[in-house]
Amino acid sequence: MTSDARAVLFDMDGVIVDSEVYWHELEQRRILPEALGTDHPDPDETTGMNFREIYDYLDANYEVRVERSEFLSLYERTAREIYTQKASLMAGFRELCAELREAGVTIGVVSSSPHEWISLVTDRFDLAFDAIVSAEDIDGPGKPEPAVYEYAAAVIEVEPSRCLVVEDSVHGTRAASRAGATVIGYRGAANADLDLPAADVVVSSPEELRAELHRRVDVGG
Numbered sequence: 555m556t557s558d559a560r561a562v563l564f565d566m567d568g569v570i571v572d573s574e575v576y577w578h579e580l581e582q583r584r585i586l587p588e589a590l591g592t593d594h595p596d597p598d599e600t601t602g603m604n605f606r607e608i609y610d611y612l613d614a615n616y617e618v619r620v621e622r623s624e625f626l627s628l629y630e631r632t633a634r635e636i637y638t639q640k641a642s643l644m645a646g647f648r649e650l651c652a653e654l655r656e657a658g659v660t661i662g663v664v665s666s667s668p669h670e671w672i673s674l675v676t677d678r679f680d681l682a683f684d685a686i687v688s689a690e691d692i693d694g695p696g697k698p699e700p701a702v703y704e705y706a707a708a709v710i711e712v713e714p715s716r717c718l719v720v721e722d723s724v725h726g727t728r729a730a731s732r733a734g735a736t737v738i739g740y741r742g743a744a745n746a747d748l749d750l751p752a753a754d755v756v757v758s759s760p761e762e763l764r765a766e767l768h769r770r771v772d773v774g775g
Contacts, residue, residue, distance in 0.1 A: 602725030
């Protein structure tokens with residue numbers, strides 16, 4: 555099966571790199587105990603959200619006991635540790651990108667993480683994309699609202715309906731679906747049992763993702 559897809563847009567955390575495993579661990583062990591005490595949200599409540607919006611969400615729904623600046627600093631320090639020391643690149647990701655490029659497909663990153671964090675990943679793993687879009691690029695709410703994917707489609711000059719999006723979170727899949735893209739939900743170690751109802755199809759390994767993209771894009775055809 556092939557489609558008229560002209561671009562593939564990847565979420566970063568939990569897709570390109572397995573950082574969500576470490577985010578969940580360190581949020582529960584380090585960030586949230588300091589920020590909230592013992593009353594913690596479920597990780598799926600905030601996965602896929604920009605870290606600045608996480609503070610606003612927690613402040614509205616929980617009793618936050620640190621100032622916003624201190625909370626953001628906790629995230630900044632944790633991000634540097636995760637992206638420079640802990641996270642691993644998805645198996646076969648470079649090869650997959652090369653295949654997509656060979657097929658004439660535009661590839662990009664659309665992440666809730668700020669550009670500084672994305673650069674830690676692209677520099678460490680020597681990755682290049684046609685477009686890198688962060689939630690900080692838009693003037694408005696990030697995922698699950700569609701604006702970040704609508705903006706990304708405008709940047710690469712491809713209609714959202716001709717974009718394939720690979721996302722691992724409820725917020726991310728909803729954002730891409732609301733923008734009008736075809737959504738491939740990706741389940742990894744951090745979200746193996748997560749329901750992703752907004753996804754058009756769900757895969758559970760790098761091999762399944764590659765096969766699904768091959769079915770939807772004329773790779774080597």
